[in-house]
Amino acid sequence: MDGGSALLLRTDTSEGVTTLTLNRPEARNALSFAMLGALEEALAHVAADPRVRVVILAAEGPVFSAGHDLREITAHRDDADGGRAFFDATMKRCARVMQAIVALPQPVIARVQGVATAAGCQLVATADLAVASDQARFCTPGVDIGLFCSTPAVALSRAVPAKSALEMLLTGEMIGAEHAQRIGLVNRVVSPEALEAAALALASHIAARSAHTVRIGKAAFHRQRGLPLAEAYEHAAAVMTENLLAEDAIEGIGAFLGKRTPVWRNS
Template sequence: MDGGTQPLLRLEASGGVATLTLARPAARNALSMGMIAALRDTLARITADDTIRCVILAADGPVFCAGHDLRELTAHRADADAGAAFFAETMAACSALMQAIVALPQPVIAAVQGMATAAGCQLVATCDLAVASAAARFCTPGVDIGLFCSTPAVALSRAVPHKAALEMLLTGDPIGAEAARRLGLVNRVVAPDALVAEAAALAQKIAARSAVAVRLGKRAFHTQSGLPLAEAYAIAAATMTENMLAEDAAIGIGAFLNKTTPVWRNR
């Protein structure tokens, strides 16, 4: 909570899928320190919950996330150090949040209903998958206010081609949902009234897979993606070996060979 009585984040879980909803629409779901802490604490609980197989990150109101809370940041300019310590603390906390999403064993799907700006766009780029409403838009407009989106650039440059990322970062211009899909920032674009159902269907499809295979696979994917080719294959081969030794792999391969439906034990 940010000094109020309403929670900043809602958590609902059903059928192996946890839905986290940013619930600060009056502040455009900005990533205040309170919101960042709420997300990190909730993700830490989900990490240890074997009943949750997939996570959806959604938001209330017309804006998915407006990025950092500029009012909160500006208030600290009155500090003795002109805000330097608080600015550094905020950027470190947000960076840790993004890394926690990548490190989370369960895949995370962003369900983007509206504008995702700056660190809000970073949040979408960080999630493993993204489903967007046709009304959604994405931008990194820090350059418009003299504050280049350097931390959002880390996630954005890993999600879309470099020249596309730099154009967004250097101009601050928003792009629509279909353009975001073409660039690879989002996976699917649907009508606004179909967003919740589409994200839920995708999450349920993933949740129905072997949890051990999905967890190993997500870990290996993110570990190898920044490595040289030989190191990437070494990580992937070791993961395949570990996965082959899992009970679910024996179950799944046996079911395939016998033309039956596997019943996962998730180990």
Template sequence: MPDGTTPLLLRQDSAAGATRLTLNRPDSRNALSFAMLGALLHALEEIAQDDAVRVVVLAAGGPVFCAGHDLREITAHRNDEDAGRGFYTAAMQRCAAVMQTIVALPQPVIAEVQGIATAAGCQLVASCDLAVASEAAKFCTPGVDIGLFCSTPAVALSRAVPAKPALEMLLTGQMVPAAEAQRIGLVNRVVPAAQLTEATTALAEQIAARSAHTVRLGKAAFHRQRNLPLDQAYAHCAAVMTDNLLAADAEEGIGAFLAKRSPVWQDR
């Protein structure tokens, strides 16, 4: 357990506008304790209001990316008067809030996965917009092995990968290596462990170099249209694209392209 002085989450801002959030409970396999979920939620809410942040990298310290919910904490609350129901309800609600905040965050979020991501840790990866994984990374939703089906991780997983591979992960609990995770669409890129931070940083800075206004519009529209019928999706995105065309950065970007020069973004 943390000693009360070690921060649960580390934040590092770069001049390029890429902010790195690092889960900092390696001794607990970066488990998503109630406090860790709170720290994540607070950091994400701050970032949402920070125009200097153009992209977020979510990383983890130690050999494990995230082992999911803190099972020791969950077990301890079985001694509560209500056998833990109140705490479990609050924990699931806070976890859901974190995952939804990642999706709703104006800035793109890239998971940098250096090791194993299990259960709600896999959910965390699936909730991010993009993911870069080390060749050593592995993913699983093993709740079925301990009598606790990964129902909430299934929400994010089923939106990141097709139904059959998602259900196979959920029903078997088997570990999925990085290459297979890339094949089914859970991660975008797999790189050697020694190149992970470099590869993730390069991707983050590539996105950060774009118009922040355009990227924010695009991310929001992408997630919105996914849950709409086809005709409504086109109607929504057509309206977004019209607004985008009227923005200063679209005028600048199109003008720069036609003039064969680099654009100068105003982020509006």
């Protein structure tokens, strides 16, 4: 990662857990074109690093992310094409980042300390799991400024029930952390003081499992969701058959039956 990207996004790794921290607090951690590029680059590095078992996606300052950088977008309206090429490149880069999170071999946990709006809310919805402060709030307010949150809707509609997603998208209203937990946007809500420890505890719990098993499980989960029921079972059955033949499944089942702690090998 180059120096500019490092300023936008901090990367810290300890005991198999990598924390990627959005680092533009002065801009409410807006997802500028450069920030999205830094995320895309960091995710590619993480995907190729077998030492990383879980990723925590965090943010510096009181705001998790305010979404796309509207000042940057407005500045490009002076381009010869009115900004079309830049807008297209930004949305495509954002889509690649979101898809990279889903495709990442390691589980991704969003650690949300404050407001997550528009594409920032999309980032939370895209993460595999989310732990939020009870002070966190979420919304997709594009409709308020004449810009419907169509791309955030992709992630949101896959994370929460359709009517809950549409209510957020059509009203632009802010919802609190407990409401977000009720509709399934976040998994756990804790006090601000406990947030970092809670996210790390969840990450560490997952990191202690067989990395091979977690990776194939995450991939299979996301794959089957897009398939018709019969095809989903066919795919899941094939994955489980291969999983049963893996060294860690042999070790894990043997350890369970022998009432001992497993020693993972495919990690």
